[in-house]
Amino acid sequence: MTITSLLLALQGAFNQGILWSVMALGVYITFRLLDIADLTVDGSFATGGAVCAVILVNGGNPIVAILAALLAGCVAGWVTGFLLTKCHIPAILAGILSQIGLYSINLRIMGKSNIPLLATKSLTDWATNLTITTTQASIIVGVVIVILVMIGLYWFFGTELGAAIRATGNNEQMVRAVGVNTDFTKIVGTTLSNGLVALSGGLVAQQQGFADVKMGIGSIVIGLASIVIGEVLFADKGNFFVHLLSIVVGSIIYRIVIAIVLQMGLSTDDLKLLTAIVVGIALAVPHFVNKRKQMALYKKLTSEVDKNA
Amino acid sequence: MLKIQNVSKTFNIGTINEKKALRNINLELADGDFVTIIGGNGAGKSTLMNMIAGVYPIDCGHIIIDGHDVSLDTEYRRGAYIGRVFQDPMMGTASNMAIEDNLAMAKRRGQKRTLRWGITKEEKAEYKKLLATLGLGLEERMTSKVGLLSGGQRQALTLLMATVTKPKVLLLDEHTAALDPATSAKVLKITNEIVTSQKLTTMMVTHDMQEAIDLGNRLIMMFNGQIIYDVKGEEKKSLKVADLLKKFEEASGSEFVNDRMLLK
Numbered sequence: 001m002t003i004t005s006l007l008l009a010l011q012g013a014f015n016q017g018i019l020w021s022v023m024a025l026g027v028y029i030t031f032r033l034l035d036i037a038d039l040t041v042d043g044s045f046a047t048g049g050a051v052c053a054v055i056l057v058n059g060g061n062p063i064v065a066i067l068a069a070l071l072a073g074c075v076a077g078w079v080t081g082f083l084l085t086k087c088h089i090p091a092i093l094a095g096i097l098s099q100i101g102l103y104s105i106n107l108r109i110m111g112k113s114n115i116p117l118l119a120t121k122s123l124t125d126w127a128t129n130l131t132i133t134t135t136q137a138s139i140i141v142g143v144v145i146v147i148l149v150m151i152g153l154y155w156f157f158g159t160e161l162g163a164a165i166r167a168t169g170n171n172e173q174m175v176r177a178v179g180v181n182t183d184f185t186k187i188v189g190t191t192l193s194n195g196l197v198a199l200s201g202g203l204v205a206q207q208q209g210f211a212d213v214k215m216g217i218g219s220i221v222i223g224l225a226s227i228v229i230g231e232v233l234f235a236d237k238g239n240f241f242v243h244l245l246s247i248v249v250g251s252i253i254y255r256i257v258i259a260i261v262l263q264m265g266l267s268t269d270d271l272k273l274l275t276a277i278v279v280g281i282a283l284a285v286p287h288f289v290n291k292r293k294q295m296a297l298y299k300k301l302t303s304e305v306d307k308n309a
Numbered sequence: 310m311l312k313i314q315n316v317s318k319t320f321n322i323g324t325i326n327e328k329k330a331l332r333n334i335n336l337e338l339a340d341g342d343f344v345t346i347i348g349g350n351g352a353g354k355s356t357l358m359n360m361i362a363g364v365y366p367i368d369c370g371h372i373i374i375d376g377h378d379v380s381l382d383t384e385y386r387r388g389a390y391i392g393r394v395f396q397d398p399m400m401g402t403a404s405n406m407a408i409e410d411n412l413a414m415a416k417r418r419g420q421k422r423t424l425r426w427g428i429t430k431e432e433k434a435e436y437k438k439l440l441a442t443l444g445l446g447l448e449e450r451m452t453s454k455v456g457l458l459s460g461g462q463r464q465a466l467t468l469l470m471a472t473v474t475k476p477k478v479l480l481l482d483e484h485t486a487a488l489d490p491a492t493s494a495k496v497l498k499i500t501n502e503i504v505t506s507q508k509l510t511t512m513m514v515t516h517d518m519q520e521a522i523d524l525g526n527r528l529i530m531m532f533n534g535q536i537i538y539d540v541k542g543e544e545k546k547s548l549k550v551a552d553l554l555k556k557f558e559e560a561s562g563s564e565f566v567n568d569r570m571l572l573k
Contacts, residue, residue, distance in 0.1 A: 156424075163406070163414055163427035170403035177362070177401070178470070179388030179419045 006263060013259035015135050017252030018142035019203045020222060022149055024251045025244060026073075026196030027223030033157070034189045035169040036084070039095030041223060043102025044076040044194040045216035048201025050109040053211035056120040063123070066202040073198020074191045076102055081187030106213050113213045122206050138207050145203065149196065150244045156192075157240060165189050197223075218272050221279055226251035228282040254278075310510040311338040311361070311478050316370035318356055318534075330356040332534040334370070338478075341508040343525035345515055347553065349561070352531040354514045358482045361512070363387040375477045389419025392471030392509075394464065394484040401467030404456030408447060408466060411455055412436045415470035439469060443499060461492035465499055472503050479504065481513040497524070518550045532560045 023045060030038035048069035055065040076098060083094035107113065127137030156162045167175045168185040175182050197219070205211040230250030234242065257278070258271065266274065318331040331353050338344060348354050360367050363384040372380050374390045395401050402411050413428035413436075433451065440448040443465050447458075455463060464484055471479060481500065485493040501524055504511045515521050521528055528545050530538035530553065537560045540548065 158427055159424045160414075160417060160422040160427050161424060163410060164422045167403040167406060167411075167414060170405045171400070173395075173400055174403055175414075176385040177388050177391075177393050178415045178417070179385055180414075180422060181383075181385045 009259045009263055010256060011135055011139070013255040014252055015139045015142060015207065016204075017255035018139060018146055018248070019207055020200060020219075020255065021146055021226060021248040021251035022203065023197045023200035023219055024223045024226035024247050025146075025149060025153060026193040026200065027220060028227055028244075028247055029153075029189055029193040029196070031224065031227060033166050033169045034186060034193075036091040036186075036190070037095070037220075038077075038080060038190055038193060039092060039220055040076055040080040040098040040102070040190070040194055041095075041197050041220040042216040042218065043099035043106065044073045044197045045201040045204075045219045046106045046211075046213055047072050047076055047102055047109070047216075048198025049205035049211035049215050050106045050115075050201075050213070051198070052202030052205050053115040053117055054109055054111075056117055056122070056206070057115060059121075062121050062125070062206060066123070066199055066206075069202030070195045070199040073201070074195035076198065077191040077194025078187060080194065081190035084190065085183035085186050103213065110211065110213060114210060115212075116210045117206065118209060123203075124206075142203065142207075145199075146248055149199075150241065150248070153244055154241045161185070161188065218275065221272075221275055222251075222254065225254050225275060225279045225282070228279060229253055232282060232285075310340045310342070310375055311336075311512075312371070312373040313337070313357075313361070314371040314373070316360060316372065317368050318360055318365070319368060329534050331360065331367075334534075334536060336529070336536060336539075338510050338512070341510055342527055343504055343509075343511045343513070344527040344529055345513050345521035345525045346529045346531060347515060347518060347521045348531035349557075351533075353534040354531050355482055356534075357531070358393075358480050358512065358514060361387075361478070362391055362393055362480060390477040392418070392474070392476035392479045394467045394471050394479075394481045396483040396486050398460035398463040398467070398487055401470065402455045402463055405454060407452045408440070408455055408458075409433055409436050409451040411466065412439070412470060412473060416473050418474045418476065439473065440466075443469065459492075461488050461496055464488065464496050468496070468500060468503060472507060472509060475507055475509065477510065479509045479511040481511065483514050483516065486516060500524075518553050522548045522550065522553070530556060530560075532557070 023041070027038075027041055030036045048066075051072040052065040052069040055068055056062065079101075080094050080098040083089045083097060084091055087094075089097070123141045124134050124137035127134065127140075130137075132140075157166055164175060164180045165185045165188060168180075168182050168189070172182050175185065201216065205215070227247050227250060230243075230246030230248075233249065233253070234246035236243075238246075258274075261274065262268065262271075313334055313336040316331055316334045317329075320326070320328045320330055334353075334357065346354050346357070359365055361372055363379065363382060363386070367380060370380065371378055374387070377390070379387050379390070393401070403414070406414075409428060409432075413432055416432065437448045437451060440451070445462055445465055447462060447466065455466065458466065468484070484500070485496050488496060497520065500513070503509070511525070513525065522545070526545065527539070527541035528548065529536055538556050
């Protein structure tokens with residue numbers, strides 16, 4: 001492995017991390033703020049890619065394409081929220097229903113299982129006459145979009161409605177007691193979440209040059225990985241904006257780790273297993289560390305009292 | 310202010326676990342009434358509170374708050390009129406959010422949640438003053454997460470949140486039962502100050518008979534889903550715990566022995 005190829009790989013990983021971080025920010029809304037594991041994500045990510053691809057191959061504007069992807073994701077999220085609240089279907093099941101339904105819908109949108117985006121317009125067209133590469137241009141586009149999304153989320157969750165959504169994940173009973181419709185806050189949460197997930201799907205489809213009906217598989221786990229890696233690194237410190245930033249950093253680090261293990265010769269077929277293991281470990285480690293600490297403290301203090309007895 | 314007309318509730322209708330929790334309850338609270346409610350376990354005290362708050366639907370009858378018939382309204386709609394403090398200190402606050410954010414949410418009771426900023430500068434100053442009245446030092450910890458507070462502090466904060474908008478009805482469901490005696494006394498003192506100074510129409514469930522006699526202007530005893538004793542004014546002031554026990558014995562007969570302990 002040469003240094004240049006590694007650097008190139010890292011640049012690509014950084015780019016992917018940025019574009020996928022929008023998805024992770026969406027997952028954060030349901031997973032951490034609403035305290036729901038929303039599995040719609042695997043479907044809505046591909047929906048974003050599908051909508052974006054169809055618009056692009058029909059000669060559409062790339063900005064319109066990703067905004068349409070965002071809207072399509074919002075609709076998917078709304079359906080999950082509706083199933084969850086008005087139909088009282090448990091969160092996991094509501095998400096699975098949407099996800100499985102979206103698979104067919106995504107195929108309908110695309111008309112086939114894969115759409116290549118080779119001769120279409122893209123978000124990085126402005127850079128063709130400049131001296132930077134497409135990847136670098138894509139990074140710039142990604143960074144701008146992620147910053148806009150972060151500012152938007154920071155503002156939204158500071159508003160009255162946003163605060164009510166945060167509180168819903170914390171203590172639903174209390175939110176209803178102060179006169180807020182928790183069905184509504186949950187629906188807004190899942191809608192917004194899947195909108196961001198689909199936006200990310202659209203961005204990724206443009207960057208990788210195709211949309212595929214299977215592109216969303218495992219994205220919920222990648223989202224969780226980004227959140228958990230960010231939380232471990234930042235140790236849950238800082239205000240809400242720092243928290244959002246930690247997720248973006250988590251997403252980038254996840255991609256860099258993947259790039260490094262691929263460079264070291266790991267097969268892409270084994271990637272999903274690796275991701276599952278990484279997330280499993282990251283979620284479990286805090287628990288084991290606490291247990292060990294408590295055990296050590298018990299042994300220390302007990303040996304002292306036993307000595308004095 | 311609060312009218313309850315012919316309200317009944319039966320849980321698990323038609324099954325072997327059928328339980329008539331409320332039997333044709335009729336009750337009218339005047340503006341500013343402070344009612345204490347006592348009764349053994351399973352008497353229907355908490356069920357009555359939950360029916361008023363809209364946690365479960367009632368089987369029949371009417372609940373009218375300040376002229377609005379809320380019998381079929383959802384819990385959150387009734388939240389516009391009703392302030393509540395629960396037995397469990399964890400229930401009344403959002404633990405991951407700051408003290409000031411919790412208050413700001415309660416301050417918007419009954420209002421539509423808009424895209425305006427969740428808390429203003431003026432509000433923060435107001436909450437600081439309000440928290441200072443508790444005498445718990447919480448005014449210095451406005452941005453601390455509520456999860457860091459003790460049970461007593463959380464109940465005091467919940468009390469502020471329940472009353473900051475001067476609700477039409479305040480429901481206190483054994484809100485000091487989970488606290489140690491000293492903290493319980495303190496929260497009770499704060500409760501009495503807020504309720505009397507704001508002249509809030511209040512219903513307070515308690516297991517402590519002396520407390521039920523000392524606080525408020527009216528006392529209700531429940532048994533087996535019914536109101537069996539309703540006393541106010543001078544007659545209430547002259548009550549003794551022994552009188553209440555006797556009343557309870559008359560109503561419950563043989564079950565008295567079992568429930569006496571629970572009533573203290």
